[in-house]
Amino acid sequence: MTADDVEGPLAAGVLDALLREDYAGLRRFITDRTLKLPGRRVRLAEARPAFLSELVVAPEERLRLSDVFHAVRMVADPRDDTAAFERECLDALATAKLHDDARPAVHRRLGRLPDELRTGPGTFYETLAAYNDHPVHPTGRSRAGLSMTDLSRYAPEFAPSFPLRWASVRHATLAGTLPGWWPTPADVGLASADALFPVHPLAVRQVRARPGVVLASGPYLQVTPTLSMRTVAAAPLGHLKMPLPTSTLGLRNKRTIMPGTLPDGALVERVLRQVLLQEPVLPVLLADEQTYGHADDPLLGYMVRRFPADTARAHVVPVAALLAEAPDNGYVIERWDVEALFGAYLSALFSWNVTLFRYGIALEAHQQNVALVLDDSPLRLLIKDNDGAMIDPSRLRERLAPSPGTDPRDLIDRRMTTSDPETLARVFVTITLHLCAAAPALGLAERGLLPWRTGLRMIRERLDEALGPEDAFLRSRTLEAATLPGKAMLTAGTLVDKARTGAADINKHYGPPGPNYLRDATCF
The missing domain is CATH 1.10.510.40 (Transferase(Phosphotransferase); domain 1)
Structure with a gap:
């Protein structure tokens, strides 16, 4: 697959989304199924099927991301973050190329797994899903601020395994009961700890600088990433969600954990369980997402997810x-x-x-x-x-x-x-x-x-x-x-x-x- 084979569909998908959203009134430049902008015309075609949009970039058009950037600059408000948008598109392109290179080896490795290692709420299917594009967001493969090396070490599409870091955190709010696989302070090289929080390796630098936090010297607990990347499989029926210093599906869509989302998610789960009691069919x-901790900091939090035994x-x-x-x-x-x-x-x-x-x-x-x-x-x-x-x-x-x-x-x-x-x-x-x-x-x-x-x-x-x-x-x-x-x-x-x-x-x-x-x- 050539670079053009990757860039062309990405550029068309991004322009389709901008037209669908009518970003900055972009649709006003459409005449006779042609997007007419100074210096560039793009032929459009009727979408078949018309999923979300009636017009899309014509299949015969050979677009590049530079064409899309030109269109955005033509209509953008000076306050719009076009630079971030362009970085996001280029990151998505680089990641797509990385995926094409890595997929054969990852698939060979996964193909050797026996069926019993493909069952349960593990990461076999999560890894496979990570190679697919988001169905609506065209730059869904972009993860802001992470390098290609970071992705190959920690992203789900590469099926890596790595140990977590841990930190002693003061003034933490805790809920639920910790699982048996949770470390003791001694397990991570600490004499004592106020509350032990997991730290993703990509967040170590930021967490180390937080006041009142003591980063443990030793890693503990080998994990594998799920599709969300900030959530990892930590046990056969247990996942662990923790902050990640990146953004996905847009620069403003940060993958840290706002403290209020943890009790809110737990409350909604309890409501859903009440509904199921009344609707048992x-x-x-x-x-189960009732166990969590946070310290009123988007980079200091975690949630333990327990899966029903029926999924084992x-x-x-x-x-x-x-x-x-x-x-x-x-x-x-x-x-x-x-x-x-x-x-x-x-x-x-x-x-x-x-x-x-x-x-x-x-x-x-x-x-x-x-x-x-x-x-x-x-x-x-x-x-x-x-x-x-x-x-x-x-x-x-x-x-x-x-x-x-x-x-x-x-x-x-x-x-x-x-x-x-x-x-x-x-x-x-x-x-x-x-x-x-x-x-x-x-x-x-x-x-x-x-x-x-x-x-x-x-x-x-x-x-x-x-x-x-x-x-x-x-x-x-x-x-x-x-x-x-x-x-x-x-x-x-x-x-x-x-x-x-x-x-x-x-x-x-x-x-x-x-x-x-x-x-x-x-x-x-």
Whole structure:
């Protein structure tokens, strides 16, 4: 594969996203399906299928990132961070080339693993997923501030193993019970410790400079990174999340840990467990994320994630891994019957998320945070990382009696609560529908595994089955909507600051609506 083979699709994907978001009014330069800018014209074509956008860069166009940078400079406000945007694109390009070089050796190594080492909530499928692009964000492979050497040592796509560092931290807030594999001060070379915090090797320099922190001399606990990179597999049924000094999906989307997200995520998990007590037929398992620590510093925190025993011998496949290339040829999903598995997955996905919507809950559970648990039992979903949920406290109280520790009015991040059903619907559409249902269906079609017509029909049918008489509002915002909302991730994540976008949360900033592919007449 040549450099042009990598750069061309990346440049087209970035320009597609900028047009979709109408960054700085870029669409006003479109005439007769041509983007006309001083010094450069780019032919556009009708998107088939029209997923999120009706127009995309024409397949015959040979774009380079310099063409995209030119377009951005032509329309950008002087206050926009175009330099950061260009670095992000170039980092994504360099990482894509690194991936192409590394993938054969990594796949050979993974291909030698026996089946028993591919099961459980480990990192086998996480590593494979890391080679796929984000379904919406075109520069998702960029990790700001990390070198290619850093990536090869610590990123999931290289399947590395490394020991953690540890630090004694004063004035820490702790919750939950530490697992048996947690070190003692003596294990890491300390005579005593106030509270032991794990430190990712990439964060050692910053943590060492924090006042009141004593960095232990010895490393302890060999770990492997998951798809999120800042979360590592630490035990057969245990993961450990800790701050990482980088940004992904935009410069402003930092991978440190804001202290309030830990108790907030734990509270939402408790709410979800209460829902499952009332809705026991739902095919859902929840990771336990009740053990954490923080010291009111984005670089001093951790969360222990415990997985249900049911996952120990199952294939735990993140949605992001379904379409990844398998080391044994083909794609991960081809281990199973593709159409049957996709149908069962959609039924579980929509039954869970439509039920939550009735309770006034919309989860920001995207492809990385939803996994399929596959064994001899019927398919179940595994849900983790709940600190991005949106909840209507009033609607929740109508269905769930308040109990200690489950009142969303106690959330630290008030952006997680709303009384507006439109806000809940936007999260449902952009996460559950776009990322978790339609994007995999499109990927299946592109790989020749399931026609788009079939996948789309399955989405419509499974969503229709999940929507009952009481769900008229959600039906009107999905199956019957004229258009569907879409996120403006490049705009809010890197180019324009929150003071000017007005976005309270950059991960919930929306651009112009896109076509409703659910109503694509050519697929009926």
